[in-house]
Amino acid sequence: MASTAGASPEPGTTAMVVDDVVNGSEAERTQAARADVQRFRDVTLDILRRSTCLDIIPDSGKVVVFDSELPIKHAFFGLVEHDIKCAPVWDSRTCDYSGMITVTDFNAILLHFYDSAEFRQSTDKFALKLGEYTVRQWNELKRGDTPLPRPKLFFTLPEDSLLDGVRVLVVRNIHRLPVMQLSPENVILCINNLQRILRFILHHIEARGQSSLLERIRVGDLPVGSFGDGCARISGSMTLIEVLKLLKRSRTPAVAIVDQQGRYVDAYSRSDVRYLAVDMTHDKFEKPIIDIVSMRENRMLTVTRRTTLDRMFSSLLSSRKHACIVLDDDRVVLGILSLSDVFQFFLENDLQPPNT
Structure with a gap:
């Protein structure tokens, strides 16, 4: 397995790119991946059923x-x-x-x-x-x-x-x-x-000796995420106020900023909005979004369809992000994948909410 991860502080670059290359026949790997995905789902549901909310409460906080x-x-x-x-x-x-x-x-x-x-x-x-x-x-x-x-x-x-x-x-x-x-x-x-719950699940998967599942499954193996028209893409010239309106209209956790060829430049997420409380001027709302994100340090995580789940989950947890942008080899934006998407896949046949 080979992996690359890099971060650049320069404006318009990604915070982190995570990629993995897995050798072997693609057809054989795809067939095996389907079985691995089902095992991963079954193991996760078993952990969730056997655990209570008390089990996940931290000792201090x-x-x-x-x-x-x-x-x-x-x-x-x-x-x-x-x-x-x-x-x-x-x-x-x-x-x-x-x-x-x-x-x-x-x-x-x-x-x-x-x-x-x-x-x-x-x-x-x-x-x-x-x-x-x-x-x-x-x-x-x-x-x-x-x-x-x-x-x-x-x-x-x-x-x-x-x-x-x-x-x-x-x-x-x-x-x-x-x-x-x-x-x-x-x-x-x-x-x-979902981050805290994911960390709990990964700990128990490791304790069961089944971590290799996540090393074999790629992002592209999961039938989840928002791809194609379901992923919001904007140009860097769009103003901040227009982006805020777009986030209000949609349920997407973030919007991808792309160049004229659709290649990834940066992203603006819902959680970035809170930082406007620190420096809120009328001029800022009319600024291009690319200028706004260039002043931010903690950028969005990006992955490819070949990125393995252990790499993606580890990067999401370490960066405290709930979603990542999926790119192809030419850095063209394919879609966005969130932890909500992943957990919805776990529960796709069991979505009746309890009385809460």
Whole structure:
């Protein structure tokens, strides 16, 4: 097996390229890969069924919780400061959790206020506007006059199976799920995500002596991901505000920035939106997206169809990414593959969500 991995700090380059070359007859390898993929799926489901959400709670750690009366601006400063992408919201009026605030909310907030008079007139006034709105007021504004129920916090109990937890994440299309202890009072023990669950699965696969499965299976062997028209591609000249609107319209975790030949240049992900809280000016929203990503250090992971799963998973976990861009040998963008796609494949015949 040969592999290459490289990183470049130069603008317009990828953070990491992971590739593996596996020798042998392609037809024979493809047939064997189908069997390996099914074994990998069976082993994973067995681990998820046998494990509980309690098993994945770390021995130590912290859960950042925001009060519903916290100004929106401070909430997103908090996400950046703690290097997290979401936080549970505690409603002091009802003495209960009312939901989560996420980077998706921040994207929606920016788009909502973008055309406001406060934003157009002065960046300072726009920042002041964000300082006036609390997390609770944003939730009320988001609902408008529709008689929607208050936001619900999806969660699992420590004794729930890990399979139930994954099912909630996949079916509800959410990325983080609190593990809640209800007695003697509601306490969030940890917030699970697919990365943490994947790390747990890989540990148990290794303990079972089956790690070689992941060394044989390639990215192209998995029947998952968004390819062709399902993968959003943009030019580097598209403005930041246009990209934010595109992310709002679609469910993609990131958009690939390509040149005129469709070759990969960089990417902008949903989680990148939170960094706008640190430096938010009117000019920035009109800048080309290529200028925005050139100032960022932690770039998107890229793979090819030949990249083995052990390489891809290891790189996703070490870079704390939830998705990667799939390229061909000429660096043309083929698609995007996320952990949500992979876990949906695990559960494709078992997607009925539990009562949560």
